[in-house]
Amino acid sequence: MSNPSTDDFVRGLWRQNPVFVQLLGLCPALAVSNSAINSLTMGLATSFVLLASGLVISSIRSWVPADVRIVTYICIIASFVTCVDFTIKAISLELHKSLGAFISLIVVNCLILGRAESFASRNTPVRAVLDALGMGAGFTVSLLLIGSVREILGSGTLFGMAVLPAGFQTWTVMILPSGGFFVLALWLLIINRWQQAAERTGSPAAEGAGK
Amino acid sequence: MTAASTPLAMFRTVVGVGMLCALLIVGVYEATALRIADNEARALESAVLEVLPQAKQLRSIALSAGRQIVDAEPADQPLPAFLGYDDQGDLVGAAITAAGMGYQDTIEVIYAYSFEGSKIVGMRVLQSLETPGLGTRIETDPDFTANFDALDVAVNAAGSGLRNPLTTVPQGTKTEAWQIDAITGATVSSEAVGDLLNQSAQLWVPVLVRDAIQLMRLADREEQP
Numbered sequence A: 001m002s003n004p005s006t007d008d009f010v011r012g013l014w015r016q017n018p019v020f021v022q023l024l025g026l027c028p029a030l031a032v033s034n035s036a037i038n039s040l041t042m043g044l045a046t047s048f049v050l051l052a053s054g055l056v057i058s059s060i061r062s063w064v065p066a067d068v069r070i071v072t073y074i075c076i077i078a079s080f081v082t083c084v085d086f087t088i089k090a091i092s093l094e095l096h097k098s099l100g101a102f103i104s105l106i107v108v109n110c111l112i113l114g115r116a117e118s119f120a121s122r123n124t125p126v127r128a129v130l131d132a133l134g135m136g137a138g139f140t141v142s143l144l145l146i147g148s149v150r151e152i153l154g155s156g157t158l159f160g161m162a163v164l165p166a167g168f169q170t171w172t173v174m175i176l177p178s179g180g181f182f183v184l185a186l187w188l189l190i191i192n193r194w195q196q197a198a199e200r201t202g203s204p205a206a207e208g209a210g211k
Numbered sequence B: 001m002t003a004a005s006t007p008l009a010m011f012r013t014v015v016g017v018g019m020l021c022a023l024l025i026v027g028v029y030e031a032t033a034l035r036i037a038d039n040e041a042r043a044l045e046s047a048v049l050e051v052l053p054q055a056k057q058l059r060s061i062a063l064s065a066g067r068q069i070v071d072a073e074p075a076d077q078p079l080p081a082f083l084g085y086d087d088q089g090d091l092v093g094a095a096i097t098a099a100g101m102g103y104q105d106t107i108e109v110i111y112a113y114s115f116e117g118s119k120i121v122g123m124r125v126l127q128s129l130e131t132p133g134l135g136t137r138i139e140t141d142p143d144f145t146a147n148f149d150a151l152d153v154a155v156n157a158a159g160s161g162l163r164n165p166l167t168t169v170p171q172g173t174k175t176e177a178w179q180i181d182a183i184t185g186a187t188v189s190s191e192a193v194g195d196l197l198n199q200s201a202q203l204w205v206p207v208l209v210r211d212a213i214q215l216m217r218l219a220d221r222e223e224q225p
Helices: A006-013 A026-031 A036-059 A066-091 A093-102 A104-108 A110-118 A125-155 A177-201 B007-051 B142-148 B187-210 B218-223
Strands: B057-063 B069-071 B081-085 B091-101 B106-114 B119-127 B167-169 B179-181
Touching: A006 A125, A026 A093, A026 A104, A026 A125, A026 A177, A036 A066, A036 A093, A036 A104, A036 A110, A036 A125, A066 A093, A066 A104, A066 A110, A066 B007, A093 A104, A093 B007, A104 A110, A110 A125, A125 A177, B007 B091, B007 B106, B007 B119, B057 B187, B091 B187, B106 B187, B119 B142, B119 B187, B142 B179, B167 B187, B179 B187
Parallel strands: B167 B179
Antiparallel strands: B057 B069, B057 B081, B081 B091, B091 B106, B106 B119
């Protein structure tokens, strides 16, 4: 068993970014990224669930028989999601309304069960926490990147503040579901080109790209 | 290193984890329930005051099975309704929530009824899952919301319903005070709003008009047995 390292954290941010590299958890990433604030909330909620479930699962990993591990993980994840759901409702009903069913659907986000099964259940709590923080940050940043572009082009605002001149004809398609696909594809294009270019020149950003 | 999959170990793990999770959920529920109920009550009250800004005091009401107006707790009602009174306790109007099927899910609105001239004088969408940018224009399109600044809901001679049912007409063809100008590109959502308002007004307005005299003053109610 290896020791905790910064790589556990950085991996999720960039090299194995859940959205742009692993293409995990795309359902909420596309569905609620129509504004920056929705993206941020969804990212933070998912990060919290990742962190809490990762910590608990790696702490109890030696007591969980392999045959019942999935049901145990799902039970733990679902409990934290329910807590997040209540908390968001207590903070702002408006926010809860705009995220709709997607908060509850964090339970079935493959990113969370994926990290629980492939990382948290095999590593120490410290490493699991680092991994969850990295993956959560990577997920949140990716959602914010998608959400900001969609909100700026679709509504002419960012976090609700006007950023484009009043005469700007907003692109309604950007806040519709199809806009999510357009912007995701755009970011995938940019990030893949960047990684390829970095790989050719051998800069550190390319380290492990395409692994 | 994982534990052996004996029946006892599996049972112990699943039941144990389940119980701890249940405890966690109950704990968080208890900690947030008051805040959530408070948020909901506040959201409803601010919506009422938005459509009925003259109201200073609210009386929460419901329709009984015998079509009588009775006092009710808003939290117990699927569609709460309020009578608004000013500082002197004089009736300024009613704010009624109504719901109906929209394009994707139920649309819930609150509208203000003015006894003077029997009109709907304001409408806000409380909840909708309409298509962003299209169906959501029922909330944001100023031409559409202008329909509800003075929408005629006069009662028929028999007092059993509206004289003219509210009807939704294609954009730009509104000629009568009881017609609602639809939004081109959001016809289904516009019609849904028209239909749910019509249904609710058919139910409420005749009763409100019938009992208007008794409802006129807030203080009067308390003097009655």
